[in-house]
Amino acid sequence: xxxxxxxxxxxxxxxxxxxxxxxxxxxxRVYHNVESYRHKxxxxxxIPEDIKSLExxxxxxxxxxQDLRDNYPTGLFAAPLSEIIRIxxxxxxxxxxxxxGYTRRDISNWAELVARCLVMGGGRRDTVVQVSYGYGxxxxxxxxxxxxxxxxxxxIPTSGGNTRRQVxxxxxxxxxILACTPSYALYIAETLxxxxxxxDELHLKTGIFGAEPxxxxxxxxxxxKLGIKALDIYGLSEVIxxxxxCECSEQNGLHIFEDFFIPEIIDPITEEPxxxxxxxxxxxxxxxxxxxxxxxxxxRDITSIKYEPCPCGRTHARxxxxxxxTDDMLIIRGVNVFPSQIESVLMAAGETExxxxxxxxxxxxxxxxxxxxxxxxKLFADEVRKLEDVRKKIAxxxxxxxxxxVNVRLVEPHTIERSEGKAKRVIDKxxx
Amino acid sequence: MFVKQISVxxxxxxxxxxxxxxxxxDKGIDISAISIADTTQFGILRMIVNKPEEAMAxxxxxxxxxxxxxxxxVEVQDEPGGLNHALQVLQQAEVSVEYLYSFIKRNExxxxxxFRVEDPQKAVEALKSAGIKIYGSDDIASL
Ligand SMILES: [Zn+2]
Numbered sequence: 001x002x003x004x005x006x007x008x009x010x011x012x013x014x015x016x017x018x019x020x021x022x023x024x025x026x027x028x029r030v031y032h033n034v035e036s037y038r039h040k041x042x043x044x045x046x047i048p049e050d051i052k053s054l055e056x057x058x059x060x061x062x063x064x065x066q067d068l069r070d071n072y073p074t075g076l077f078a079a080p081l082s083e084i085i086r087i088x089x090x091x092x093x094x095x096x097x098x099x100x101g102y103t104r105r106d107i108s109n110w111a112e113l114v115a116r117c118l119v120m121g122g123g124r125r126d127t128v129v130q131v132s133y134g135y136g137x138x139x140x141x142x143x144x145x146x147x148x149x150x151x152x153x154x155x156i157p158t159s160g161g162n163t164r165r166q167v168x169x170x171x172x173x174x175x176x177i178l179a180c181t182p183s184y185a186l187y188i189a190e191t192l193x194x195x196x197x198x199x200d201e202l203h204l205k206t207g208i209f210g211a212e213p214x215x216x217x218x219x220x221x222x223x224x225k226l227g228i229k230a231l232d233i234y235g236l237s238e239v240i241x242x243x244x245x246c247e248c249s250e251q252n253g254l255h256i257f258e259d260f261f262i263p264e265i266i267d268p269i270t271e272e273p274x275x276x277x278x279x280x281x282x283x284x285x286x287x288x289x290x291x292x293x294x295x296x297x298x299x300r301d302i303t304s305i306k307y308e309p310c311p312c313g314r315t316h317a318r319x320x321x322x323x324x325x326t327d328d329m330l331i332i333r334g335v336n337v338f339p340s341q342i343e344s345v346l347m348a349a350g351e352t353e354x355x356x357x358x359x360x361x362x363x364x365x366x367x368x369x370x371x372x373x374x375x376x377x378k379l380f381a382d383e384v385r386k387l388e389d390v391r392k393k394i395a396x397x398x399x400x401x402x403x404x405x406v407n408v409r410l411v412e413p414h415t416i417e418r419s420e421g422k423a424k425r426v427i428d429k430x431x432x
Numbered sequence: 433m434f435v436k437q438i439s440v441x442x443x444x445x446x447x448x449x450x451x452x453x454x455x456x457x458d459k460g461i462d463i464s465a466i467s468i469a470d471t472t473q474f475g476i477l478r479m480i481v482n483k484p485e486e487a488m489a490x491x492x493x494x495x496x497x498x499x500x501x502x503x504x505x506v507e508v509q510d511e512p513g514g515l516n517h518a519l520q521v522l523q524q525a526e527v528s529v530e531y532l533y534s535f536i537k538r539n540e541x542x543x544x545x546x547f548r549v550e551d552p553q554k555a556v557e558a559l560k561s562a563g564i565k566i567y568g569s570d571d572i573a574s575l
Binding site for chain 1: 437439441442443448469470471473474476478492495496497498499501530548
């Protein structure tokens with residue numbers, strides 16, 4: 001089942017022909033409508049007519065989050081405000097948020113993309129879709145909402161929070177697709193347990209989870225606890241929001257919708273393009289956006305890309321499940337560490353709930369990493385020796401995988417703060 | 433023959449022990465033996481209570497990881513060498529003791545010691561054949 005078969009399954013030749021036309025239009029649009037782009041291109045001596053093939057994309061300058069900040073709030077918009085019908089903003093940890101704007105056509109295209117994702121998850125006109133992403137400035141809630149409406153599904157706009165009521169509605173209205181962050185999905189699973197509701201009393205079939213990196217092990221746990229297929233969706237507001245890429249039912253990479261976005265993978269340090277299969281930073285150029293097109297946007301997300309055909313029949317390339325962000329990357333004693341790698345180790349140990357916290361500190365000019373792990377029912381043993389063995393095993397597994405020495409601390413369940421949106425995984429005391 | 437012990441995971445920080453005893457007190461559960469094995473980071477609280485199932489449910493409900501373990505309640509003379517006698521018997525039978533602690537209540541001039549051993553069956557046989565009394569759950573309830 002596809003939402004838009006002619007687009008999602010088009011041949012590589014057709015796709016590249018489409019991409020080149022759209023890329024040319026986009027470059028032309030930003031050159032003539034956005035001073036910042038024009039200025040950057042002029043500095044490099046490039047004019048829109050220089051884009052003659054898809055290869056020529058590589059001569060264009062990158063766009064970064066800093067460019068959005070420097071042109072706050074609407075300096076990078078390529079359409080007049082009379083054409084803009086929606087604003088979203090991503091929270092900046094420091095200073096001003098990043099503001100993004102959409103024309104009517106952008107909103108419609110975005111809904112098209114999310115509808116494709118919902119169909120990948122088995123969604124149809126009569127499917128009940130519960131949107132538990134936050135509604136508001138965050139793109140998750142409204143992005144899914146419009147996509148689900150475009151599909152013609154039955155949308156329950158619960159937004160985040162009030163989890164017990166969410167569960168009640170989920171049960172009574174027979175929700176089949178749940179859209180939220182993976183950590184909120186786990187929180188919902190915990191709430192089910194607390195409420196004494198068995199997963200078989202629900203009608204959930206699929207979860208479409210995104211907005212934060214999550215591991216295969218976390219997927220297993222969510223799938224088991226909720227009795228669903230959990231699909232990963234990717235997106236970022238600077239590009240459009242959720243729906244840039246999504247897993248099909250093969251769960252083997254996220255199809256990036258290449259008729260709207262041209263992906264590249266680069267080395268984040270040297271900025272050189274990397275071949276398919278190699279891990280690096282994902283860079284995206286939007287080729288069908290009016291309000292805020294971005295050229296070679298540095299997503300700071302780490303992944304790899306593959307162009308092999310997918311058994312589902314879709315021809316768009318797949319990116320690997322996101323491994324983390326270049327800015328989540330912790331550098332501990334010179335070693336690059338992603339929280340998701342620690343999470344994988346913890347869960348490969350098989351006995352821990354995915355509730356952990358990394359505390360980074362600097363003592364006597366030496367970085368230290370403490371890993372807090374909540375003791376689950378399964379992990380608990382009546383003997384100090386066995387619990388010490390668990391601690392040592394986790395520490396040695398982390399050492400084997402990442403080559404760093406950590407101190408593992410076992411803590412009581414619910415010690416680590418639960419958030420209903422994104423999970424806080426790291427406290428870096430070095431920055432304070 | 434065995435007595436059901438409840439073990440609870442506690443972080444080594446102020447107020448955690450009291451949090452557990454409050455849960456039990458609220459349920460009207462009587463603790464007849466208690467011990468803590470601890471490290472700098474965490475501890476394991478071990479208890480013998482009058483209503484083990486209820487206690488277990490209450491502790492779990494309160495969010496503490498907990499498990500039940502079977503231990504031996506062994507009667508020893510409350511005099512010098514009393515405990516040593518029981519330990520000698522176990523040593524000769526080559527049964528190793530993982531931990532032990534004592535009951536709060538006593539039975540006249542007898543003390544009650546709880547043993548967690550590697551091979552409980554073998555321990556019971558050795559202790560019995562040495563004439564040492566082992567208490568069951570009913571015996572403890574009637575103390
Ligand atoms: Zn596929």
